[in-house]
Amino acid sequence: MNKIDFHKREVVERFSLTALDYERHAQLQKLVAARLASFFPKFEHPHILEIGCGTGYLTAHLLAHYPGAVCEITDLSQAMLDECAQNFRDHKQLQFGLMDGEHPDLGKRYDLIATSMTPQWFTQPAKSLERLRGLLKPRGVLLYSTIGPDLFPQWRSVLRELGLPCGLVEPGDLPGVIDEEIHQMHFESGVQFLQNLKVTGASMPRPGYRALSAGELRSAIRLFETKKQARADWHILYGQLDA
Ligand SMILES: C[S@@+](CC[C@H](N)C(=O)[O-])C[C@H]1O[C@@H](n2cnc3c(N)ncnc32)[C@H](O)[C@@H]1O
Numbered sequence: 001m002n003k004i005d006f007h008k009r010e011v012v013e014r015f016s017l018t019a020l021d022y023e024r025h026a027q028l029q030k031l032v033a034a035r036l037a038s039f040f041p042k043f044e045h046p047h048i049l050e051i052g053c054g055t056g057y058l059t060a061h062l063l064a065h066y067p068g069a070v071c072e073i074t075d076l077s078q079a080m081l082d083e084c085a086q087n088f089r090d091h092k093q094l095q096f097g098l099m100d101g102e103h104p105d106l107g108k109r110y111d112l113i114a115t116s117m118t119p120q121w122f123t124q125p126a127k128s129l130e131r132l133r134g135l136l137k138p139r140g141v142l143l144y145s146t147i148g149p150d151l152f153p154q155w156r157s158v159l160r161e162l163g164l165p166c167g168l169v170e171p172g173d174l175p176g177v178i179d180e181e182i183h184q185m186h187f188e189s190g191v192q193f194l195q196n197l198k199v200t201g202a203s204m205p206r207p208g209y210r211a212l213s214a215g216e217l218r219s220a221i222r223l224f225e226t227k228k229q230a231r232a233d234w235h236i237l238y239g240q241l242d243a
Contacts, residue, residue: 007207008076008100011121015054016079018199022055025199028183030057032236033116035181036145037061039240044068046111049135051101052076052118056084062114063091072110074099102128110135113142120146121204125171129241133175136243146171148180148235154228155193158220164212167205171237179238187230190221 015022023030036058045068053059053073062071073088074097075081085096099105101115102122113132119125125146133142151168159166187193205211212220224230 008121008123011204012077014198014204015075015077019055019077019079019083021199022080022083025196026054026057028185028234029054029117029200031183032145033057033061035236036114036116036143036238037065039143039178039238040065040114041112041141043111045070047109047137048072048112048114049104049108049110050074051099051104051113051115051132052121053084054080054117056087058114058116059084059088059094063088063094066112069093071095072097074101076100101132104132104135106135108135109137109140111137111140113140114144116145118146119144119174120169120171126174129175129239133241133243136241138243140243142176142239142241144239144241146174146237146239148237150182150233150235152232152234154231154233155220155224158223158228162216162219162223164216164220165210167209167211169204169206174237174239176239176241177237178240181234181236181238183234183236185232185234187232190224190230193224193230193232194221 043066046066048062048069048071050059050062050073053075059073071094073084073094078098081096081098088094119129122128136142156166
């Protein structure tokens with residue numbers, strides 16, 4: 001297995017481990033899915049592909065907006081997919097499938113491809129989004145949300161001050177960004193902040209990151225609490241790619 005495949009497998013394992021607990025901690029992801037849904041275009045009976053469905057925050061909006069749609073709901077984690085299928089078991093127009101969003105079935109075409117808070121976990125976010133754009137029917141639309149480069153500036157500044165490496169994933173330059181938001185998040189402690197990242201699967205570091213030692217982590221948490229009051233702002237990007 002090469003380094004990239006290993007990283008991807010780790011990402012999926014982390015999400016799989018937290019699938020049952022995800023919704024208790026993923027309030028931000030719920031808000032983001034609702035905002036992404038506000039960009040949904042009008043379609044009568046669209047053929048839809050969702051990538052990285054998780055437990056189904058965006059799936060719920062797809063169902064509400066497009067009652068006549070045929071939806072392929074996919075994720076790379078079987079545990080997440082099972083959780084989503086269970087949450088929407090009464091909706092027969094949903095077809096669930098295990099799929100790597102970076103390696104879709106190139107023979108299919110869709111009116112709408114939607115993915116919320118997932119492209120940051122792609123190995124090549126920009127390239128993969130462009131590949132997905134190639135699966136759109138004429139007048140089709142791809143909508144995505146993901147993290148922006150100013151994710152958790154408070155945590156980053158603490159690590160910088162201590163001369164420590166930062167493991168947060170970097171999505172790089174993305175095509176078709178149409179909007180961005182900053183969500184202020186206040187945590188009771190640095191540990192709670194890190195715990196939140198863990199349960200939402202977001203603690204997976206970028207490839208090549210050197211993990212902090214226990215002592216380094218303690219120092220970072222202390223400074224994060226005293227200097228930043230355990231505040232960590234999410235930077236969210238919304239993007240649209242047209243066929
Ligand atoms: C942060 S969760 C977002 C889930 C859901 N869309 C939401 O907004 O709550 C990211 C999801 O992407 C999935 N994922 C990660 N890498 C993926 C990939 N390459 N292809 C498809 N799904 C992937 C994870 O298993 C996880 O369910």
